[in-house]
Amino acid sequence: MNCNKATVLMSAAIDGELTEKEAEELSGHLADCPECRSEFQEAKNTKIIIRERIVRVKAPRNLVESIVRLTNVTG
Amino acid sequence: MKENKKELSAREQIKQQEFQKEAVPHINALYNYALHLTMNPDDAEDLVQETYLKAYKFFDSFERGTNCKAWLFKILKNNYINKFRKNAREPGKVDYDLIKDFYHTIKDVQSDTTEAESDFFHSLLHEEVYQALQSLPEEFREVIQLCDMEGFTYEEIANMVESPIGTVRSRLYRGRKLLRAKLEEYARKHGYNTDTEE
Numbered sequence: 340m341n342c343n344k345a346t347v348l349m350s351a352a353i354d355g356e357l358t359e360k361e362a363e364e365l366s367g368h369l370a371d372c373p374e375c376r377s378e379f380q381e382a383k384n385t386k387i388i389i390r391e392r393i394v395r396v397k398a399p400r401n402l403v404e405s406i407v408r409l410t411n412v413t414g
Numbered sequence: 415m416k417e418n419k420k421e422l423s424a425r426e427q428i429k430q431q432e433f434q435k436e437a438v439p440h441i442n443a444l445y446n447y448a449l450h451l452t453m454n455p456d457d458a459e460d461l462v463q464e465t466y467l468k469a470y471k472f473f474d475s476f477e478r479g480t481n482c483k484a485w486l487f488k489i490l491k492n493n494y495i496n497k498f499r500k501n502a503r504e505p506g507k508v509d510y511d512l513i514k515d516f517y518h519t520i521k522d523v524q525s526d527t528t529e530a531e532s533d534f535f536h537s538l539l540h541e542e543v544y545q546a547l548q549s550l551p552e553e554f555r556e557v558i559q560l561c562d563m564e565g566f567t568y569e570e571i572a573n574m575v576e577s578p579i580g581t582v583r584s585r586l587y588r589g590r591k592l593l594r595a596k597l598e599e600y601a602r603k604h605g606y607n608t609d610t611e612e
Contacts, residue, residue: 351586385593385594390563393563395446398442399455406462407438410430410438410470
């Protein structure tokens with residue numbers, strides 16, 4: 340496997356979405372290629388930063404209450 | 415109480431209990447997704463409210479054992495398309511002031527406790543990450559949000575965006591490449607490569 344192919348596979352690899360064969364090929368390449376190993380780490384970090392740096396808010400209380408009421412029609 | 419009303423109520427109660435257990439816990443995730451789509455808290459509330467109304471009405475058609483959150487997201491997305499799409503901003507046209515204002519209205523509610531351990535990322539501000547994400551063409555932004563923020567599988571995302579899994583996979587690859595370039599741009603502005611302080 341060359342570095343280009345490895346780079347393409349990294350995206351799905353960090354999501355755990357490679358086939359078994361692809362995963363084997365990629366890890367074989369990563370074992371031999373320090374540049375791709377560092378690239379892979381950066382790719383993982385990009386996923387982490389999206390998950391952690393984008394602020395998540397709580398739904399407003401009135402919205403939650405109205406939805407709970409909706410499912411309490413006989414209650 | 416009449417007998418038939420009692421029966422109906424018993425059946426309805428089972429449905430309610432199940433709905434509350436399966437669907438209601440996803441309110442926050444749906445509200446966040448709606449906010450990102452509409453960029454407007456009132457519209458987001460309406461969208462979530464309508465999504466739950468529809469979901470409750472059609473709860474019998476929810477396939478038990480599958481991901482209820484994914485089912486709700488798909489309903490919300492369809493609602494959004496029907497209701498707001500014609501007024502939505504065009505891909506590529508990003509109103510940064512709008513994003514900034516929007517971000518400031520929501521950011522004080524909750525903040526992170528964990529961070530990626532990298533100087534590169536430490537140099538980035540929350541709103542810059544958000545801006546970078548919002549600047550991506552919609553087809554890329556959407557799959558990144560669904561995958562990285564909401565944790566859906568490729569199969570679930572493919573079903574939501576009505577595209578093959580291979581398309582989802584390639585959009586994620588291309589979208590992340592664009593996103594990395596944007597984030598690096600911001601990091602350079604902060605003097606990445608020099609010592610950045612958090």
